[in-house]
Amino acid sequence: MALGARPLRTEQLARRLMHVSERSVYRYSAELTKCQLIERHEEDGVPSTVVLSLTDPGRHLYRLLRGFAATADSRLPYPGSAVQSWNSLKLLGQLWECGFAETLSRKPQTMTELSGRPHGLTFHQVTRRMRLFTDSGLLQSYPSNGHPRRYGLTRHGRRRMALVAGIGRWRHRYVLTGEATGLTGAEMATVIRASLPLISLPDFAGMCISLGVAGQMDDDGHRAVDTLQGVVGKDGRVRCDQAPMAADGSAVGTMNTWFAVLLDGNRGRMRTSGDLSLVDACLIRLHEVLWETEPQPLAGQP
Secondary structure (H helix, E strand, O other): OOOOOOOEEHHHHHHHOOOOOHHHHHHHHHHHHHOOOEEEEEEOOOOOEEEEEEOHHHHHHHHHHHHHHOOOOOOOOOOOOOOOOOHHHHHHHHHHHOOHHHHHHHOOEEHHHHHOOOOOOOHHHHHHHHHHHHHHOOEEEEEEOOEEEEEEEOHHHHHOHHHHHHHHHHHHHHOOOOOOOOOOHHHHHHHHHHHHHHOEOHHHOOOEEEEEEEEEEOOOOOEEEEEEEEEEOOOOEEEOOOOOOOOOEEEEEEHHHHHHHHHHOOOOOOEEEEOHHHHHHHHHHHHHHHHOOOOOOOOOOO
């Protein structure tokens, strides 16, 4: 983030990053050079001067993080801020990597249910992570009528799906070169499912929308589709934990189409059917709520 505005000499970068030792700056700059996120340019002189700058992948990642840092409730420091704590991104990675985001995108879970997932963590390790996720605001815990305490995604945790989608497209462009996509169809479905409860569609109360992520075409010309449903409640909120029902409107898109919807607000290449006003309102609001700059209060449970 410090290199986003302009290239800096190594000693200038060390002064900007007051929370990191100068030795760490040199070590991390070498590692990031190997990762092709920054590049080193040595200027002539006695002694010579090394200038660090972002590569194309580094600039793309910088723009993604800068854009999200400007959104409401991002809890990321702005570039140049004296507070440079990015630990919440590490926790988001753990939430995603262990499969908790996918599980909790469907419905809240108890500690016992979360411990039984195929992540290889012990009950103690899951307990510790749930505490960290809750303290960071990604999850919330609440009792349920005398039953064991359950954990669910907060509004803050759901809005982090914008970063997951952004990093997915970044991975496709710069890391997984030659691969079809930066996320799998199931992973994109998780992003969408986790994000849908953020939106409110009061004009469509009682209606159901079906959304699908189309995979790559096989040798027979067919595409596997990962689908999910959202039901608009009486309060206008969209819920994804309802029993399956006939959809009033549907939209199916490829991975690149969904990246365009979530990150750019471009929904023109969706294959739609049914109530198009429902579909359009849902897709428009989905992009807006992930990138809005003013917090919008949401009644009820986050």
